[in-house]
Amino acid sequence: MLGIGIIQGLVETARNFFGSYTSKQRLTTVQFPDERLIQPEAARVFPFLVYDTDDWEKGLRCVACKICEVECPPQCISITKSADKKPDYSGIYSGKPQFYPEKFDIDVSVCMSCQICVEVCPFEAIKMDNAFELSTDDRFGGLMWDKQRLAMPNSHYQAIHPTDAAESDAALAEKKAKAEAKPAAAAAAAPAKPAPEKAGAATER
Amino acid sequence: MSPETANLEEIVAQVPPARGVVEPLPPVNAEGEQLLEISMGPHHPSTHGVFRMNVVLEGEQVVRLKPVFGYLHRNHEKIAENAAYLAAIPYTDRLDYLCSMTNNWGYALAVEKLAGIGVPERAEYIRVIVAELTRLQNHASLIGFLMQDMGMSGTPLMYAFREREKILDLFESLSGARMMCNYMRFGGVRVDTSAEWLRQVRELNGEFPRFLDEFESLLAGNEILMGRAQGVGVLSPELAVSSGASGPMLRASGVNYDVRKVDGYGVYDRFSFRVPLGDHGDVYDRYMMRVLEMRESVKILEQAVRDIPAGPIMDPKARLRGLRPKAGEAYGRIESPKGELGFYLISDGTGNPYRYRVRPPSLINLTVLEDMCLGRGVADVVVILGSVDIVLGEVDR
Amino acid sequence: MRAEPITAEQVKAAIEAAVPGCRVQVLANASPSGQHSLILDHEHAAEAARFLRDDPTLRLDYCSNATGVDWLDSELSEKVKVKKLVDGAETEVEEVRKTKVPGYLEAVYHLYSVEKKHGPVIVRMRTGDRKEDVHLPSLTGVWRSAEFQEREIFDLYGVIFDGHPDLRRLLMWDEFKDYPMRKDYVPPADDDDLVGAERSGG
Numbered sequence: 095m096l097g098i099g100i101i102q103g104l105v106e107t108a109r110n111f112f113g114s115y116t117s118k119q120r121l122t123t124v125q126f127p128d129e130r131l132i133q134p135e136a137a138r139v140f141p142f143l144v145y146d147t148d149d150w151e152k153g154l155r156c157v158a159c160k161i162c163e164v165e166c167p168p169q170c171i172s173i174t175k176s177a178d179k180k181p182d183y184s185g186i187y188s189g190k191p192q193f194y195p196e197k198f199d200i201d202v203s204v205c206m207s208c209q210i211c212v213e214v215c216p217f218e219a220i221k222m223d224n225a226f227e228l229s230t231d232d233r234f235g236g237l238m239w240d241k242q243r244l245a246m247p248n249s250h251y252q253a254i255h256p257t258d259a260a261e262s263d264a265a266l267a268e269k270k271a272k273a274e275a276k277p278a279a280a281a282a283a284a285p286a287k288p289a290p291e292k293a294g295a296a297t298e299r
Numbered sequence: 300m301s302p303e304t305a306n307l308e309e310i311v312a313q314v315p316p317a318r319g320v321v322e323p324l325p326p327v328n329a330e331g332e333q334l335l336e337i338s339m340g341p342h343h344p345s346t347h348g349v350f351r352m353n354v355v356l357e358g359e360q361v362v363r364l365k366p367v368f369g370y371l372h373r374n375h376e377k378i379a380e381n382a383a384y385l386a387a388i389p390y391t392d393r394l395d396y397l398c399s400m401t402n403n404w405g406y407a408l409a410v411e412k413l414a415g416i417g418v419p420e421r422a423e424y425i426r427v428i429v430a431e432l433t434r435l436q437n438h439a440s441l442i443g444f445l446m447q448d449m450g451m452s453g454t455p456l457m458y459a460f461r462e463r464e465k466i467l468d469l470f471e472s473l474s475g476a477r478m479m480c481n482y483m484r485f486g487g488v489r490v491d492t493s494a495e496w497l498r499q500v501r502e503l504n505g506e507f508p509r510f511l512d513e514f515e516s517l518l519a520g521n522e523i524l525m526g527r528a529q530g531v532g533v534l535s536p537e538l539a540v541s542s543g544a545s546g547p548m549l550r551a552s553g554v555n556y557d558v559r560k561v562d563g564y565g566v567y568d569r570f571s572f573r574v575p576l577g578d579h580g581d582v583y584d585r586y587m588m589r590v591l592e593m594r595e596s597v598k599i600l601e602q603a604v605r606d607i608p609a610g611p612i613m614d615p616k617a618r619l620r621g622l623r624p625k626a627g628e629a630y631g632r633i634e635s636p637k638g639e640l641g642f643y644l645i646s647d648g649t650g651n652p653y654r655y656r657v658r659p660p661s662l663i664n665l666t667v668l669e670d671m672c673l674g675r676g677v678a679d680v681v682v683i684l685g686s687v688d689i690v691l692g693e694v695d696r
Numbered sequence: 697m698r699a700e701p702i703t704a705e706q707v708k709a710a711i712e713a714a715v716p717g718c719r720v721q722v723l724a725n726a727s728p729s730g731q732h733s734l735i736l737d738h739e740h741a742a743e744a745a746r747f748l749r750d751d752p753t754l755r756l757d758y759c760s761n762a763t764g765v766d767w768l769d770s771e772l773s774e775k776v777k778v779k780k781l782v783d784g785a786e787t788e789v790e791e792v793r794k795t796k797v798p799g800y801l802e803a804v805y806h807l808y809s810v811e812k813k814h815g816p817v818i819v820r821m822r823t824g825d826r827k828e829d830v831h832l833p834s835l836t837g838v839w840r841s842a843e844f845q846e847r848e849i850f851d852l853y854g855v856i857f858d859g860h861p862d863l864r865r866l867l868m869w870d871e872f873k874d875y876p877m878r879k880d881y882v883p884p885a886d887d888d889d890l891v892g893a894e895r896s897g898g
Contacts, residue, residue: 099522106517122461134472165620167386208389208481214620369867374876415728540757540810543841556810627727630761630806630816641761646727658761666844695867
């Protein structure tokens with residue numbers, strides 16, 4: 095009969111309209127920004143640089159090895175390596191002084207949030223942030239993030255990605271333990287030899 | 300010739316003149332009468348992106364239809380040829396941006412063939428799970444778009460998007476992104492699935508048939524759908540095969556060809572599922588193929604989530620960086636939701652592919668668009684194009 | 697369930713038996729994929745293609761992929777032992793002999809059989825060089841799916857397919873001059889130059 099389809103359609107609409115008061119299945123939207131969905135732990139937006147201790151500049155884990163710069167698919171990272179070395183404030187490089195990035199810029203207008211920089215970083219120094227409300231009125235400067243803008247404490251990483259951060263911390267602790275065990279073992283094995291250069295550098299400091 | 304010193308003018312001058320090139324035909328009929336030529340798109344709500352068709356009408360009927368491509372062309376292939384093998388994966392996400400998981404898989408499969416990398420069992424199962432979830436959300440949203448094109452304002456599309464949201468939420472909790480998943484790697488997948496994630500998949504999969512029933516009860520007997528879709532845009536099986544049509548469009552014409560069955564790539568030969576086939580090759584059959592394929596995908600998902608073994612997710616020999624396959628070439632193809640997605644790679648032994656080619660199902664399925672539209676009205680062109688299921692990110696690359 | 701793969705040698709023998717005078721060359725592929733290909737000559741390519749499609753045992757009715765490849769001019773260096781008179785005595789001296797291999801453009805077709813469910817059989821054709829002799833016979837008459845793909849090869853590589861029904865640029869605009877997928881293509885420094893003043897208003 096002509097018009098049956100219309101009646102069926104109206105019934106469907108009514109079912110969903112009244113259903114939305116009782117069933118979560120039929121009301122799938124939230125009133126952003128008053129209401130917010132919880133982001134999953136894996137959520138990724140733009141990268142940040144991890145630092146330890148309280149000082150963002152001294153505690154940066156990045157050693158300017160430029161692996162992420164090379165591997166970044168849209169080539170949005172630009173790094174200038176320092177001429178001198180800075181002491182190991184983070185305590186993850188077994189006390190050895192390291193190079194540091196004099197300049198570390200990420201052009202977030204180019205970045206495509208692919209996470210490849212995070213995967214290739216051997217030093218757990220760059221991670222993905224999940225902040226997404228990042229609009230700015232400065233088209234160029236505001237989207238070129240320098241290392242100060244990018245630096246975030248490790249506690250931030252632990253807060254947004256607890257599972258990954260625990261893994262990363264464990265990996266660093268293991269690396270540290272290994273590095274500490276090595277000179278100790280070497281010293282035990284060859285007590286007669288003069289102190290190796292590396293140990294000398296450490297004592298100097 | 301180094302790019303720095305080369306002068307662009309000189310290079311352009313060296314290029315041979317484009318001989319053998321034809322001009323577009325003037326819009327006149329055999330009697331020399333002027334016909335009406337309209338340009339549909341590139342900014343037209345029915346073209347699913349920036350796609351243009353030059354349609355020539357005689358009266359109400361379409362007598363010629365020439366698609367115009369390239370509005371979204373970014374030379375994806377050149378970008379990938381200038382990047383390392385790994386760096387091309389996030390770019391494949393952006394080909395068919397509804398189905399990043401299957402795009403990743405197609406590329407990973409081709410590289411695995413090229414370099415001889417194996418994939419652990421668990422990773423193969425995870426790949427099947429995410430690929431079938433991708434198929435569910437792609438087909439659901441395609442049906443929504445198709446109904447929108449027919450003028451069923453909104454409801455089916457919103458229903459489809461409601462279901463798609465749930466799948467995208469699963470993708471986000473797995474890979475960190477809803478659409479640009481960047482999830483697969485050569486020799487496995489990037490992160491392992493948790494037991495909780497698999498439970499969510501099982502739950503979603505259990506509920507999905509109910510959505511399909513609801514969807515079908517709303518649409519299958521719908522007068523608008525029947526009137527607009529049945530007998531419209533008929534594609535004969537012979538032409539479908541010759542024109543390289545693939546995926547649901549090929550099978551709607553009754554050709555039994557599903558790369559999942561034919562190649563049995565991954566672990567697809569372990570699952571029992573059927574390949575639905577159409578009889579008429581019209582828009583209605585193409586719509587029906589999607590519904591039936593979703594039901595089969597639900598079956599595959601059920602088996603995959605049930606049988607997934609424990610174990611590693613990455614091949615121990617596979618390396619993330621510095622992949623340098625031996626000189627040679629490989630063509631890998633998968634059944635993506637849109638059709639047969641192929642990647643053709645030539646390696647010259649360096650860290651970048653010498654040749655990287657995407658076989659885009661969306662573009663090749665459009666080869667017969669003109670044939671399907673001839674003799675129909677403009678309103679049917681909209682529906683026929685909708686039933687082909689294109690994504691311009693893949694058509695134009 | 698799956699059909700036995702057919703080797704490139706079998707296909708070569710079948711073509712040479714069916715198409716007299718057709719020169720087919722097998723190009724081995726060192727990669728683990730083991731996908732070897734056949735190089736067809738221009739004069740018999742269309743006939744050979746039609747045979748591949750219609751032969752009842754091969755039935756390669758589905759041209760899945762057609763694409764271009766650009767091979768630049770290269771230098772092949774091989775070490776040759778040459779006898780030379782050095783200080784009156786004849787000694788063998790190693791010499792590096794360099795031969796120039798002219799570049800060429802290539803069209804590659806990946807063929808499958810929908811009926812027999814086998815494949816891929818890979819067919820290639822090569823142009824004479826990269827500047828003047830860039831003509832290849834079109835296979836659109838055999839497999840319709842080559843229509844857009846050959847247009848794309850023409851657009852991005854500059855191969856001219858003789859006998860193609862509608863050879864126009866596919867992705868780039870009609871006024872565009874160069875072939876962007878060629879290996880020696882240099883994009884203009886400024887994107888605005890790409891569009892150019894000559895580009896028509898639309």
